[in-house]
Amino acid sequence: MDVGSGPGHDAARLAADGHAVTAVEPTPELREGARDLYGDLPIVWIDDSLPFLEHLTSAGTCPFAFILIEGVWAHLTAAERKHAFPILAGLLSRRGVIAISLRHGPAARGRVVFPVTAAETAGLAAAAGLDTLVNVETGSIQVANIAGGVTWTRMAFGASP
Numbered sequence: 813m814d815v816g817s818g819p820g821h822d823a824a825r826l827a828a829d830g831h832a833v834t835a836v837e838p839t840p841e842l843r844e845g846a847r848d849l850y851g852d853l854p855i856v857w858i859d860d861s862l863p864f865l866e867h868l869t870s871a872g873t874c875p876f877a878f879i880l881i882e883g884v885w886a887h888l889t890a891a892e893r894k895h896a897f898p899i900l901a902g903l904l905s906r907r908g909v910i911a912i913s914l915r916h917g918p919a920a921r922g923r924v925v926f927p928v929t930a931a932e933t934a935g936l937a938a939a940a941g942l943d944t945l946v947n948v949e950t951g952s953i954q955v956a957n958i959a960g961g962v963t964w965t966r967m968a969f970g971a972s973p
């Protein structure tokens with residue numbers, strides 16, 4: 813599952829690699845644009861949003877082996893992040909992995925972002941019964957983000973073996 817799938821490129825890549833993908837995106841223009849662009853791929857497009865993912869959870873969706881949250885987490889308030897983690901953990905299969913990127917730095921024009929830290933995110937994961945598997949600091953790729961001094965923490969979480 814790709815949560816906050818935006819233009820759908822990551823969902824499409826996973827689907828092209830043979831995975832059954834659910835893409836969750838609350839912004840209609842992005843969701844519909846992605847569906848138009850990648851309509852030939854086996855992706856289920858869902859209108860839903862964190863923290864509650866109400867449509868997805870009420871549909872009784874199967875557990876997911878991999879949940880990707882790319883460039884989304886800093887758009888959530890601290891309260892939303894706290895609500896979201898146990899819900900995401902509950903959607904994960906027994907050996908599943910949640911991958912989250914944390915954006916650090918100034919917001920892009922017209923966007924709102926909140927401070928996020930690896931320590932807070934690892935704590936939320938631990939409270940939901942998940943271990944931190946990956947915790948890596950990286951720079952940006954996009955030119956505007958490099959110019960703005962944006963950096964990232966890339967994290968992954970899963971149940972203890």
Ligand SMILES: C[S@@+](CC[C@H](N)C(=O)[O-])C[C@H]1O[C@@H](n2cnc3c(N)ncnc32)[C@H](O)[C@@H]1O
Binds near residue numbers: 881
């Ligand atoms: C920076 S874009 C990243 C899009 C995509 N994941 C990517 O990496 O190309 C942030 C995305 O998060 C979505 N988003 C914002 N708030 C959200 C929420 N509460 N729940 C789910 N998605 C959200 C936005 O609509 C947007 O598509």
